[in-house]
Amino acid sequence: MLPPGVELCAVSKFHPAEAVKEAYDAGQRIFGESRVQELLEKVKVLPPDIKWHFIGHLQTNKVRQLIGLTSLIESVDSIRLLELIDKESERAGVTTRVLMQLHVAREETKFGFYPEELLEYFSSRKFENLKATHICGVMGMASNTDDMNRVREDFRQIAATKEEILKIAPDLIGFDIVSMGMSGDWQIAVEEGANLVRIGTAIFGVRNYCQ
Numbered sequence: 001m002l003p004p005g006v007e008l009c010a011v012s013k014f015h016p017a018e019a020v021k022e023a024y025d026a027g028q029r030i031f032g033e034s035r036v037q038e039l040l041e042k043v044k045v046l047p048p049d050i051k052w053h054f055i056g057h058l059q060t061n062k063v064r065q066l067i068g069l070t071s072l073i074e075s076v077d078s079i080r081l082l083e084l085i086d087k088e089s090e091r092a093g094v095t096t097r098v099l100m101q102l103h104v105a106r107e108e109t110k111f112g113f114y115p116e117e118l119l120e121y122f123s124s125r126k127f128e129n130l131k132a133t134h135i136c137g138v139m140g141m142a143s144n145t146d147d148m149n150r151v152r153e154d155f156r157q158i159a160a161t162k163e164e165i166l167k168i169a170p171d172l173i174g175f176d177i178v179s180m181g182m183s184g185d186w187q188i189a190v191e192e193g194a195n196l197v198r199i200g201t202a203i204f205g206v207r208n209y210c211q
């Protein structure tokens, strides 16, 4: 299914812990959650070697609870959030791995940096002040449209922005993750350079949001 070198984050949000356990027993280790409370509840009852990815909008008042539980926070969407994650990670004595979320889709997503904002941040070299945070790459979503050319363009822009950041700051270490692609568009994302895909519905079925 996925070519070598592309990791799968199984997006388990809104699905019960039993569904995660089933996928775990089948060998899956990376799971994605979008709400802090739900992640906390699942962490309590599921095996400790699961690598939890946080993929939703993270409110600043929830950061402290989340620190130390994730293998990767994929959805850093403001410098304020980044700096708070750093502060709380330092306080907790851990290093937190994060991705910077890009906003390239037309209307749908409200969150994320515009490419030029991220380029500006890396030009400023303010990331050098981070003490307990490792920026590992970028995450993004394509426009929610049937126009697959549009989707491909969005993915291309996400991957290109990561390369531009590396040109601006070639000394960034381990800045190599491009997380893009969901159930409906992951093949295109992989063609355009994704090395991490986030797939929910195609694995767990349709989510029931009424809970």
Ligand SMILES: *Cc1c(COP(=O)(O)O)cnc(C)c1O
Binding pocket: 011, 013, 034, 055, 056, 181, 182, 183, 184, 198, 199, 200, 201, 202
């Ligand atoms: C829910 C979600 C996914 C998974 O979407 P599916 O269409 O169910 O595969 C991927 N990424 C993010 C950021 C999500 O919130």
